[in-house]
Amino acid sequence: MVFDKSNMFPTTTERGTTQLPVHAGNAGPNVSRYSPAFTSPPRSHTAWRHMSMVRQVCVEERYIHIRDATVFANIMSQVLVLPQPLPASSVVLGQLLSNPLDLRSTSMKPTVKLVCSKLNTQPCYEDVIFQDEEGRFFSSLDKTNTSLGRSVVLTADEVSLTALADPAGAFEALRHDTRTQAFLRKSALRRQPLYFVTGIQKLLNASYRILPGKEVFKSKTTGRQSKSPLHLRRDSAELEPEGDTKSTIFAVELMKVICRVGAKAEPHTLKDIGYVWTYHTLDNSDLQLSIGLGKVLQPKELRALAGIVIDENLRRERHVHQHYEAEGLGGFPSN
Structure with missing residues (x-):
């Protein structure tokens, strides 16, 4: 994921696609720095990296659960x-x-x-x-x-x-x-x-x-x-x-x-x-x-x-x- 560290707003990558900050509670396009996960901005670059990694892991785990549920339904049938x-x-x-x-x-x-x-x-x-x-x-x-x-x-x-x-x-x-x-x-x-x-x-x-x-x-x-x-x-x-x-x-x-x-x-x-x-x-x-x-x-x-x-x-x-x-x-x- 690519973020603007100064204000935590989404930025545009080299390919021209927009990357939005996401977290486990609200992984959607309406996430902003005023959402609950961003009420307390990180005070250091290390803290920002830690939060980003946690959010990315949460999103990946959520994707895995959805994928496994789909595969489970297909296999069960x-x-x-x-x-x-x-x-x-x-x-x-x-x-x-x-x-x-x-x-x-x-x-x-x-x-x-x-x-x-x-x-x-x-x-x-x-x-x-x-x-x-x-x-x-x-x-x-x-x-x-x-x-x-x-x-x-x-x-x-x-x-x-x-x-x-x-x-x-x-x-x-x-x-x-x-x-x-x-x-x-x-x-x-x-x-x-x-x-x-x-x-x-x-x-x-x-x-x-x-x-x-x-x-x-x-x-x-x-x-x-x-x-x-x-x-x-x-x-x-x-x-x-x-x-x-x-x-x-x-x-x-x-x-x-x-x-x-x-x-x-x-x-x-x-x-x-x-x-x-x-x-x-x-x-x-x-x-x-x-x-x-x-x-x-x-x-x-x-x-x-x-x-x-x-x-x-x-x-x-x-x-x-x-x-x-x-x-x-x-x-x-x-x-």
């Missing part, structure tokens, strides 16, 4: 509820998974340091989700419709969300790492799709209870009901150290990854649209490793991986059938 929660240490940010629902599947944790941000932590978490006949959870995209499954109220002492600060930049660093390239090459030869972990939502001391009937929005007034703890997937005892049982991974954000080994002149297919591709020559040969980073995995795609079938057409038919039953023949109410 893209996290996928897992059919069954995972141990807190089973998945990390930047990990490549061949099957996010099976801890025994092929995976690779990041071999380079990635920048992660703890975006938010909130106490006393509560949400309404759905559960199918086999007890698998999935997100309630439309909470007014209970025909998708039974509604359950999920509660936890705390919810936290961590995410990669720059998913595209993090993946760019990974795919140029030799060990990661070797893993991607093996996955390409096996024709395995991969998923890049970019966000993790954890719950502390989570439990749930089934809502009776259609009381989706009356979770706080239903009285005391029995709660069931969340059952974790434990496909490998090594994945869950002792003492790490209270925190669970309940939702993740995943980005799709495709790897392919082929000739350099091999053309792309229609399925490759929407991916950002890089190409890496293999062993000075005519073959190359093509690595594509795609979009965020959608809820219906995760449900397909889990085998959770939601027949939208059947649901519409039920709705129409109930509508005509209520109206009766010729639009008259039925008795």
Whole structure:
């Protein structure tokens, strides 16, 4: 920031842009030396520099909070509820998974340091989700419709969300790492799709209870009901150290990854649209490793991986059938 030290009024920089003095209480264009922060002008150049640094830090912190809140909202709208929660240490940010629902599947944790941000932590978490006949959870995209499954109220002492600060930049660093390239090459030869972990939502001391009937929005007034703890997937005892049982991974954000080994002149297919591709020559040969980073995995795609079938057409038919039953023949109410 540039100030006129004689009167603390805004000055014009060499580029012709006006710089205004700001502070945490009033960071706007109407700040003047008569605002509360400027009632006592600094008596020395050192004091002025100290005040300027404090104000600049306050403004930067305020910007960071606003930016993190925006990123948090974007990430929260893209996290996928897992059919069954995972141990807190089973998945990390930047990990490549061949099957996010099976801890025994092929995976690779990041071999380079990635920048992660703890975006938010909130106490006393509560949400309404759905559960199918086999007890698998999935997100309630439309909470007014209970025909998708039974509604359950999920509660936890705390919810936290961590995410990669720059998913595209993090993946760019990974795919140029030799060990990661070797893993991607093996996955390409096996024709395995991969998923890049970019966000993790954890719950502390989570439990749930089934809502009776259609009381989706009356979770706080239903009285005391029995709660069931969340059952974790434990496909490998090594994945869950002792003492790490209270925190669970309940939702993740995943980005799709495709790897392919082929000739350099091999053309792309229609399925490759929407991916950002890089190409890496293999062993000075005519073959190359093509690595594509795609979009965020959608809820219906995760449900397909889990085998959770939601027949939208059947649901519409039920709705129409109930509508005509209520109206009766010729639009008259039925008795």
